[in-house]
Amino acid sequence: MCDNFIQAGLKVLIKRNDGRTHYAVISNVGESTRFVAVEWFEDGDAKGKEVDFDTLFELNPHLKCGKNLEELKGERARVKTARGDGTRILRVSVPSRSRSAVEKRSYALQFEATAPNRTSSSISLDKISINRPDPKDGNGDVGDLDTALSKQRKSNASGVADAVKVPGSTITKPKKKSSTVKEVEKLQKNRELRRQKQAEKKEEKEALLTIHSGNPNWQFQEMIKDYQGKLEFKPLTETDEVTENHQITVCVRKRPLNRKEKLSKEVDVISVPRKNLVVVHEPKNKVDLTKYLENQQFRFDYTFDEMCNNRTVYNFSAKPLVETIFEGGMATCFAYGQTGSGKTHTMSGASHGREKGIYAMVAVDVFKYLRYPEHENKGLMVSASYYEIYGGKVYDLLAKKARLRVLEDGKQQVQVVGLTEKIVKSVEEVLFLIECGNNARTSGRTTANSSSSRSHAIFQITLRQGNSQRIYGRIHLIDLAGNERGADRLSASRITRLEGAEINKSLLALKECIRALGRKGSHLPFRGSTLTLVLRDSFIGDKTKMCMIAMISPGMSSCEHSINTLRYADRVKELAPSNDALIEVPEDKGKMGWNTSKNESDTEEEDVSIASRAPDVAGHQDTPSCRKSNKMQYLEQEMVSAFQLWTTLCPKFDERESQLLLEAHKLEYDPEHFSSELDRILSERQKFLSALRDRVTAFRLQMDSEEELNKENYKRCRL
Ligand SMILES: Nc1ncnc2c1ncn2[C@@H]1O[C@H](COP(=O)(O)OP(=O)(O)OP(=O)(O)O)[C@@H](O)[C@H]1O
Ligand SMILES: [Mg+2]
Structure with a gap:
């Protein structure tokens, strides 16, 4: 038996499961089991398998022939090249590095290999095809295993296809690997992927830090971006049509970030994904200081994003009200919101006449409607008044701010005694009155906003029929004082605190009156404030229409006030939750703000109980604030x-x-x-x-x- 010739370290030819044959080194000899373990390098990895003696002898007949390795050492295997049949005999000598692994014994091996293409220089060990130059090229015909191996590695590294064409057949890639090899490969691959991901993350973070340099809230900004990425944005546009006709319409308008906010890198925390939906991304910190967002959704009749102009806002809010007054009704449009949120911008227009406001647009439409055939013969006269309520007192903005008294007669008719009512015949005349009134408006300094308007400004257009003095229709356009009271409560000035108290009281009364109008027939607590007192006629009757435009500032620093504004608007008109209107954002389930945004204590019952605590002098039930x-x-x-x-x-x-x-x-x-x-x-x-x-x-x-x-x-x- 020549089993003795099979020793660890010997290079032998082996056959792979997919039919390929190539060299490998014996790493272990199982005499009793008659199996040898062989190892080889492939794609930079050590691989191995077990081969039984018979297969080994079949492929390496020289082992069987009885020659020992020493005898073989000196022999030079001649490579027979048979161009005709594509077969060559290679004699391969093991270099010294390899020899050390085989106890310094060199040997020569003879094997047959197919030569697919004589001119090709690539050698694939996997496919046991060693492409060699033509012996006639002068390179000799002796192959060297190490050269072949190194060539093979180069070939693999450069991505040269390792499939070899054998005449009449194609040998494909290996399909089966030992589990250990697979495991090692897998671990290596995972490690590389991990490293790659970590490097990518680091790069991404560094890039973000560069982009957001100086913005301490950039993480929130990124979270909001992620959230917005999951939303489909279909905002209102100027060309959309007003399809709904409500008695009470509640809209929300988001203004764009202003220059100052952009400079201070304010994060925009408001999204307006749909024409009736607004999402507030409220930044929060967990106890362990992990940052997260609480995304609250609010539904209204219409929502206007920062791209909407005054024209679009007008079309959906005040324009339908102009029709109401020509039908003989009373209409009111309020701009409500925090100081600096855009109330005056919306109502009076942008400064220096860059954009018309709702007052001007109403005036234009009033004179347009007046010329319609159906109204032409009614003999309607248009008049305008402009006054403000400051600290519960009424001042005429068209009469050098003369203080006026509000009287209620026995029939509960409320009158602002002595209010200037100018008859106007053109839009220009109306615009002139607005300008005069705006100049006279009361402005005071608050600790929150240096140019904050602290009064409710009421611009009123009245239609009277002929000389009868009978009111045919009237529209009130109201630019409310800022609802942001927190800072004023802390003000050192008692006057400022009282101003704030008055504003709060009137806004509370206003909310209750609109809700009473919505509930139809329920008690109207209009004596709650001077504002609701002068608007008394606007809260009663079937021909009454109201529109509230709640303004919100988009900045993160205004987030709390924006939520308060949205909650107030939400309470003015409680739109029933409608799931189709809300958005279900993946990973945001359970945070549908509609229900969570409501404060449980502010229930219908509570409002009723407040309105009915005690009758006032005249026998009416009013709120404590009213009394x-x-x-x-x-x-x-x-x-x-x-x-x-x-x-x-x-x-x-x-x-x-x-x-x-x-x-x-x-x-x-x-x-x-x-x-x-x-x-x-x-x-x-x-x-x-x-x-x-x-x-x-x-x-x-x-x-x-x-x-x-x-x-x-x-x-x-x-x-
Ligand atoms: N939609 C908008 N587009 C562009 N700029 C706006 C918009 N809304 C408001 N602004 C700008 O923001 C600033 C504050 O707006 P505005 O004076 O209307 O606030 P306000 O709600 O009336 O505040 P206050 O209660 O203090 O009177 C103004 O400079 C205004 O031009
Ligand atoms: Mg204002």
């Missing part, structure tokens, strides 16, 4: 009247006192008479002064309680 509002104004008037009386009486007292003093210097001076007279004058003076003092004290106490109430209202306005 207090009236009382405060009453006490203020009492105080002022008492002081006015004192200022008229005071000179009379002075005169009497002066005369009494003269008496004291006369010869016939009677101390008895003098003292009794002085006592009388002083007690009278004291009586008046203490009455005046009482009124001042009562008013000041009322102011304190008003402030307390404001805190309560503030919480309610946030709901």
Whole structure:
């Protein structure tokens, strides 16, 4: 037996399962099992398999022939080239590096290999095809295994196809590998993938940091981008048609980030994916400081994104109201929102006439409708008034801000006494009045916004029929004061705090009145504030229409106020949740803001209970804020009247006192008479002064309680 010749380290020819034959090195010899373990390199990996003796001898007959390796060492295998049959005999010598692995024994092996193409220089070990140059080329015909191996590696690395054409057949890639080899390959592959991913992530992070340099909230920005990537955006456009006709319409308008916000790298936290949906991406931090977003969805009649212009907003909000007044109805359009959110921009237009506002567009349409044949013969006259409510008091913006009184007669008819109502015959005249009024508007400084408007401005267009003075139709266009009260509550100035209190109170009353209109027939708490008092007629009747445009600032720093605005608007008109209108974003289930955005405590029952706590003087049930509002104004008037009386009486007292003093210097001076007279004058003076003092004290106490109430209202306005 020549089994003795099979030793570890010997290079032998083996056959792979797919039919390929190539060289490998024996790593282990199983004498008893008559199997050898062989190993070889392939694609840069060590591979191995087991071969039984018989197969080994079949492929390596020289082992069987009895020649030992030493004998073989000196022999040079001649390579017979048989061009005709494509077969050549190669003699391969093992280089010294390989020889060390085989106990420094060299050997020569003879094998047959197919030569597919003589001119090809690639050698594929896998396919046991060693393409060699023609012996005639002068390179000799002796092959070397290491050269072949190195050539093979090069060939693999350069991606040269390793399929070899054998005459009449094609040998394909191996299909089966040992499990160990597969495992090693898999581990290596995974490691490389991991490293690649880590490197990519690092690069991405570095790129993001460069892009967002100076933006501490860039992670939120990225999260919002991710979220938006999952949304399909179909916003409202100018060409869309107004298809719905509601008595109360609630819209939301998002303004674009302004220059200042862009410079301070504010993150835009508002998305308007659809014509009736707005999503607030509220940035939050977990206890472990992990950042996450709470995405709240709100549905309204219409939502306008930052690309919408005033024209689009007008078409969906105030335009349908113009039709209402020509049908003999009362219409009201409010702009509600935080200071700086775009109320004045929407109502009055952009500064320097860059974009018309709703006031101007209404004026244009009013005169256009007036010329329609169906209205032409009605003999309608157009008049306009412009006034503001500041601190609960009414000021005429078209009469040098004269203070006006609001009176309610026995029939509950409310009138702003002495309000200027100018008859207008053209759009230009209306625009002129608007400009005059805007110039006169009350603006004050708040700690929140230096140019914040702190009054409700009401521009009113009235249609009267002929000379009858009967109101045919009226539209109120209202630019409400900023609803952002938080900062004012902390203001050091009592006046600023009271202004804020008044604004909060009126916004709360407004919400309740609109809701009462929506509920039809329920009690209307219009005495809740001066604003709702002057608008009383707009909350009653079937021909009444209302539109609220809630403005929101897109910045992250305004997020809390934007949510408050949206909640307020949501409460004004509770649109039933409709799942088809909401968006289900993958990985965002359970955060559908419709329900979560509602505050459980602000329920219908609570509103009703507030409206019915106690009847007011006239037997009407009004909110506590309403009663207090009236009382405060009453006490203020009492105080002022008492002081006015004192200022008229005071000179009379002075005169009497002066005369009494003269008496004291006369010869016939009677101390008895003098003292009794002085006592009388002083007690009278004291009586008046203490009455005046009482009124001042009562008013000041009322102011304190008003402030307390404001805190309560503030919480309610946030709901
Ligand atoms: N849709 C918009 N497009 C472009 N700029 C806008 C838009 N809305 C508002 N702005 C700009 O934002 C700034 C603040 O807007 P605006 O004065 O209308 O706010 P406001 O809600 O009336 O605030 P305040 O309650 O303090 O009166 C203005 O400079 C205005 O031009
Ligand atoms: Mg304004």
